[in-house]
Amino acid sequence: MPKAKWYSPQLRRDLVKRLYFRAKSERIPMTCLADRLIEQALDQITHNHEFALRAAEEPPTATVPG
Numbered sequence: 225m226p227k228a229k230w231y232s233p234q235l236r237r238d239l240v241k242r243l244y245f246r247a248k249s250e251r252i253p254m255t256c257l258a259d260r261l262i263e264q265a266l267d268q269i270t271h272n273h274e275f276a277l278r279a280a281e282e283p284p285t286a287t288v289p290g
Contacts, residue, residue, distance in 0.1 A: 235243075240254075247257040 243254050243258055247254040250257065
């Protein structure tokens with residue numbers, strides 16, 4: 225039975241180099257560092273997107289001159 229093929233994007237060489245040295249300085253595998261960074265970025269994007277959607281759904285508040 226053939227193995228499932230997963231999409232595995234090719235990273236730019238300069239990013240691989242930065243990941244390598246950062247992972248080495250933290251003494252963790254590059255894959256763990258890449259997973260952590262991508263997860264943080266996706267969480268941030270999701271949070272920002274949800275915040276923007278909520279803000280767009282809220283009715284504008286009128287300010288009363290005082």
